[in-house]
Amino acid sequence: MTSVGMTTPLAGYLLVAAMLFAIGLAGALVRRNAILVLIGIELMLNSANLNLIAFWRYGPHPEALTGMMFAIFSIAVAAAEAAVGLGLVIAIHRHTGTTELDKINRMKG
Amino acid sequence: MQESAAFTPQLAASTITGILWLIPVAPMIASGVIALLKQPRRKTAAALAIGSLSISLLLSLIAFCHVVAGWAHGSVVREFVNFTWFRFGATAVDLGWILDPLAAIMIVMVSFVGLLIFIYSVGYMAHDENFTRFFCFLSLFAGAMLGVVISNSLLLLFMCWEIVGLTSYLLIGFWYQKPSAAAAAKKAFVTTRVGDVFFLLGIVWLFSQTGTLLFYNHGVGSLEGLALVNLLSQHAGLGLSAAGAIGLLIFAGAVGKSGQLPLHVWLPDAMEGPTPVSALIHAATMVAAGVYLVARVYPLMSTGAAPHGTTVALTVVTWVGASTAVFAALIAVAQNDIKRILAYSTISQLGYMMAGLGLGGVAVGMFHLITHAFFKALLFLGAGSVIHGCHEEQDIRRMGGLRADMPLTFLTYAIGMLALCGFPLLFSGFWSKDGILEAAKNWDISKGPFYLLVFGALLTAFYMTRQVCYVFFGHWRGHETAHESPKVMTLPLAILAFFAIALGVIGTPVWPWFHAFLDNRTAAFDLHGFVEPGLMQLMLLSSLVVFVGLGLGWRLYGNKSPKPEAPDALEKSAPWLWAPLRDRLYVDEIYGATVIAFYARWARVADWLDRRVWGGIVACITWLFGLWARFNRFLDINWVDGGFDKTCEEISTGGGLLSRVEGGRVQNYLRILAAAIAVLAAILLWSSRP
Numbered sequence: 192m193t194s195v196g197m198t199t200p201l202a203g204y205l206l207v208a209a210m211l212f213a214i215g216l217a218g219a220l221v222r223r224n225a226i227l228v229l230i231g232i233e234l235m236l237n238s239a240n241l242n243l244i245a246f247w248r249y250g251p252h253p254e255a256l257t258g259m260m261f262a263i264f265s266i267a268v269a270a271a272e273a274a275v276g277l278g279l280v281i282a283i284h285r286h287t288g289t290t291e292l293d294k295i296n297r298m299k300g
Numbered sequence: 301m302q303e304s305a306a307f308t309p310q311l312a313a314s315t316i317t318g319i320l321w322l323i324p325v326a327p328m329i330a331s332g333v334i335a336l337l338k339q340p341r342r343k344t345a346a347a348l349a350i351g352s353l354s355i356s357l358l359l360s361l362i363a364f365c366h367v368v369a370g371w372a373h374g375s376v377v378r379e380f381v382n383f384t385w386f387r388f389g390a391t392a393v394d395l396g397w398i399l400d401p402l403a404a405i406m407i408v409m410v411s412f413v414g415l416l417i418f419i420y421s422v423g424y425m426a427h428d429e430n431f432t433r434f435f436c437f438l439s440l441f442a443g444a445m446l447g448v449v450i451s452n453s454l455l456l457l458f459m460c461w462e463i464v465g466l467t468s469y470l471l472i473g474f475w476y477q478k479p480s481a482a483a484a485a486k487k488a489f490v491t492t493r494v495g496d497v498f499f500l501l502g503i504v505w506l507f508s509q510t511g512t513l514l515f516y517n518h519g520v521g522s523l524e525g526l527a528l529v530n531l532l533s534q535h536a537g538l539g540l541s542a543a544g545a546i547g548l549l550i551f552a553g554a555v556g557k558s559g560q561l562p563l564h565v566w567l568p569d570a571m572e573g574p575t576p577v578s579a580l581i582h583a584a585t586m587v588a589a590g591v592y593l594v595a596r597v598y599p600l601m602s603t604g605a606a607p608h609g610t611t612v613a614l615t616v617v618t619w620v621g622a623s624t625a626v627f628a629a630l631i632a633v634a635q636n637d638i639k640r641i642l643a644y645s646t647i648s649q650l651g652y653m654m655a656g657l658g659l660g661g662v663a664v665g666m667f668h669l670i671t672h673a674f675f676k677a678l679l680f681l682g683a684g685s686v687i688h689g690c691h692e693e694q695d696i697r698r699m700g701g702l703r704a705d706m707p708l709t710f711l712t713y714a715i716g717m718l719a720l721c722g723f724p725l726l727f728s729g730f731w732s733k734d735g736i737l738e739a740a741k742n743w744d745i746s747k748g749p750f751y752l753l754v755f756g757a758l759l760t761a762f763y764m765t766r767q768v769c770y771v772f773f774g775h776w777r778g779h780e781t782a783h784e785s786p787k788v789m790t791l792p793l794a795i796l797a798f799f800a801i802a803l804g805v806i807g808t809p810v811w812p813w814f815h816a817f818l819d820n821r822t823a824a825f826d827l828h829g830f831v832e833p834g835l836m837q838l839m840l841l842s843s844l845v846v847f848v849g850l851g852l853g854w855r856l857y858g859n860k861s862p863k864p865e866a867p868d869a870l871e872k873s874a875p876w877l878w879a880p881l882r883d884r885l886y887v888d889e890i891y892g893a894t895v896i897a898f899y900a901r902w903a904r905v906a907d908w909l910d911r912r913v914w915g916g917i918v919a920c921i922t923w924l925f926g927l928w929a930r931f932n933r934f935l936d937i938n939w940v941d942g943g944f945d946k947t948c949e950e951i952s953t954g955g956g957l958l959s960r961v962e963g964g965r966v967q968n969y970l971r972i973l974a975a976a977i978a979v980l981a982a983i984l985l986w987s988s989r990p
Contacts, residue, residue: 220971228967296964 204245211238317379326352328443334436345432360407367404398452406449416792421576423788441467454513472573484569491566495556502549544613547601558590571639575684584673621654622749629759634881660739663815668732675719678796682713685785696770697864703772705782712793719800721761724843728804761849769857
């Protein structure tokens with residue numbers, strides 16, 4: 192497999208993915224709002240998908256669509272997860288009237 | 301039968317034999333139902349008891365007629381139903397019931413006398429608050445006694461025998477609030493137990509030798525051919541075959557139950573129970589169960605005897621019976637309690653029955669048993685009527701003149717008394733006693749029993765005359781005036797009195813129906829019975845003896861009415877004789893000084909051992925363990941606890957610290973996770989550097 196027309200090396204993709212992950216993590220950690228935390232988590236997930244695609248594309252068997260399939264599955268699962276997460280947030284909001292995570296501290300030992 | 305499955309009795313020879321088990325079961329069921337009744341339901345209890353016993357009586361009469369009909373046709377009626385109770389390995393334990401002349405006579409007697417006494421009890425116990433309990437026990441007794449009579453297995457007989465003993469205990473101690481009644485009940489139970497232990501030994505021996513406890517079982521029962529031959533061929537020492545030795549062990553059980561020497565001591569004390577109980581259990585039926593038992597296992601005792609000969613076992617039975625007859629009659633002479641006199645008289649008459657069995661065979665002994673059951677029940681119920689009429693007074697010195705106050709009681713009592721004395725020709729007691737005397741006279745081994753029994757007859761006439769004189773003649777010496785008893789009490793007296801006379805008819809030498817029936821011969825009316833050699837002389841002799849006894853008694857006591865505190869007429873003339881007789885020939889004292897003293901000493905030794913030796917050892921061990929425990933405690937507190945507590949404290953503190961992490965803030969958790977991943981990544985990078 193030749194890399195004709197591939198001007199961007201693998202490291203570039205990985206770098207972008209790492210940045211995306213860092214941004215997502217930062218968002219998930221510092222944001223108070225549950226919805227924004229969910230968005231952060233979604234970012235982290237997609238950075239992982241980006242990695243999957245990159246490694247597939249630069250891997251030994253790009254003709255087999257393994258990486259693509261993996262990413263598509265991951266996105267489908269992430270969609271389901273986002274739906275569940277949003278559903279939980281709505282339920283919490285109905286229950287407590289807030290989506291501020293600092294105020295939702297009743298789950299502890 | 302041996303092969304038949306458990307609880308599937310084979311078809312009986314006749315319907316009545318098939319349902320014979322109902323006879324004892326009916327009163328037992330009544331007893332169970334009465335036990336569940338509430339205490340004050342007197343009418344229901346009495347109706348249940350009397351009704352169930354009436355059913356038994358009816359069935360008994362049918363069974364009796366069946367046996368008589370079979371006998372009249374010349375066939376031997378011996379029908380039985382056997383079944384296997386349980387089996388272990390190849391050994392089967394069989395039970396069963398039997399209908400033969402012996403059982404037929406007994407079931408009729410027991411249920412008939414029992415029924416009359418039940419009816420009498422309704423009047424006698426009318427004011428007792430434990431009326432229903434009384435009828436519960438009485439019904440249980442009747443059931444068990446009927447069970448004894450019809451059982452075809454020594455084991456079943458023994459079980460019923462023990463239930464009978466139990467009810468005897470319960471009824472003697474019926475007024476358990478009285479310490480004397482409680483003690484008497486205990487004494488009766490313990491004393492009869494002595495005999496029963498030997499009885500049980502006999503049962504075990506018989507079972508080990510013959511492998512069956514059934515009496516009759518188509519030739520393989522323990523009282524039939526093969527087993528007897530087998531038992532006879534074994535020697536048990538002292539000139540006894542195994543059959544005789546087993547017979548004597550069983551006889552020991554009978555000695556306990558029937559109050560023979562030396563186990564008679566419980567019977568006089570048993571008079572602490574209500575009078576109907578004394579009449580039913582301790583005069584008519586239960587004490588006669590011992591005699592019946594000997595009659596039932598008679599083949600064991602008599603096997604091996606030459607024609608008109610005897611065996612060692614029967615000789616023992618004879619001597620025990622004859623000496624008991626005289627011994628108890630002697631004591632009866634000097635008693636002042638109306639029921640105690642009758643109790644000693646019962647012991648004496650039981651001695652006659654035993655002697656009759658030993659001397660003349662089953663029929664002679666059983667005939668006296670049956671006649672005695674009627675006239676002694678009559679005497680006891682009469683005594684109960686007297687006690688009732690005299691406001692619970694039992695001392696004959698405080699009675700007197702009741703002839704006028706209680707005419708019906710007097711009349712029936714006199715009939716019973718004359719029957720007991722053996723007044724010639726008219727009364728049943730004469731014929732049954734005469735049969736025994738005749739057998740004793742013809743006994744080859746020794747004339748001793750004959751003289752003893754004749755002397756006993758003299759004493760019987762004497763002490764009964766004394767009692768009747770004290771109670772019914774002279775003038776009233778009690779506190780309140782006496783009154784006649786209600787009809788419900790006098791009616792049974794009248795019926796019993798009729799039988800006390802009439803029963804003699806079936807056992808006279810002219811028409812020995814009873815003996816023929818039991819021995820399976822044909823009975824014929826034959827006036828030549830009177831002219832058998834020696835019979836006339838014997839009848840004259842026994843009549844003479846009775847008249848001498850009556851006359852002597854009348855001379856000493858008749859119409860005298862001495863003051864209650866005055867010494868007895870016999871005491872004045874022969875004080876040296878009076879004192880030992882009054883003190884019951886010191887038998888209780890002898891037992892007190894030997895057996896009871898021995899046990900008491902052993903009890904004291906055991907108590908001392910318990911307290912000092914075993915108690916000391918136990919105390920030592922306790923102390924050692926206490927010491928050890930204290931040492932352990934010391935270790936625990938100062939050593940183990942220290943380390944343990946510290947550990948606990950650390951864990952607790954650590955837990956406290958850790959719990960802070962778990963603050964419920966989701967983002968904190970996430971932060972820790974992120975930090976951990978960062979650390980992991982750093983380690984990864986660090987470790988993978990070239």
